[in-house]
Amino acid sequence: MDSVSYILSNNESRKALIIDPGTESDTRLTEYLDDNRLDLKFIFLTHEHFDHILGVNFLRERFPDVLVVSSPETSDRLANPKKNLAIFHNQMNLVVETADILINEGRINMIDLEFEIFSTPGHTDSSLSLKINDSFFSGDFLLQGSRIVTNLPTGSKKNYQESIEKYNIMLQGITIYPGHGETYTFGINKR
Template identity: 30%
Template structure:
């Protein structure tokens, strides 16, 4: 919650417009606060890869334990494809489909930075033992990400 408040403060202070709410994947721990964020930024478009919708519908016990209703996210406005680019001001963001942790995991690359979701971690990779996970797909995704410039800074999570 502290991180969210910090970002909201910056958005307000800098008078920024939130155009998209990008989802790297739809595990509950990454989307539980989306409903509230959408209420704060009703014009922002909710975006994910279409393959993630199946993950959302199959959260099973995790959704029950945390009393999360997948329907609370509402509808997605944009379905992101591999290599799709988004321009936000002077910033160009490239989506990189990176399945394995989930079937539709997406990483976002911009200015020698990578937002890796749960695909890459410091000295490790994401789990593949949840619904839709695949170690062989994750291995392919990691190899693909390793083709990025060596100076790329990775922000996991």
């Protein structure tokens, strides 16, 4: 898939978190974890679309204790190939079991680090973004240069504009790690 997965690790505790494992049986992720002697503890899903969750089953098999974190709406849709849109992609029958930790907003400790979670509806009503220090992992809420897709189920241009307005000031100068494409700095070449 052309989606981007991120591995975040705590170099002291050797614990790791993967954001949006969007490729099936992605051995690049497991090789990176192995090579760096990292223990995968969490998978964070920004939303339920198949190109962000395709690797979850493989990682759950490989790391039975891993905890999947998502919004309740995302969790509800993971096992439904119509709602995760896999059925519309090569008729794929993708079924992912529900998440282990449900969260909408607020702080969460993962891999012994404090993260902030923001509800960022627009691309879908379920979309979450994850922030630590000056890094913002946006899923499909923010993508550099491209128009955000808001015409998929539960997407809303109005929600998207409200999310942008709500977080606009906080995001200025922050590094965006989007679900597709290159990392960029918010506020540059924008508006």
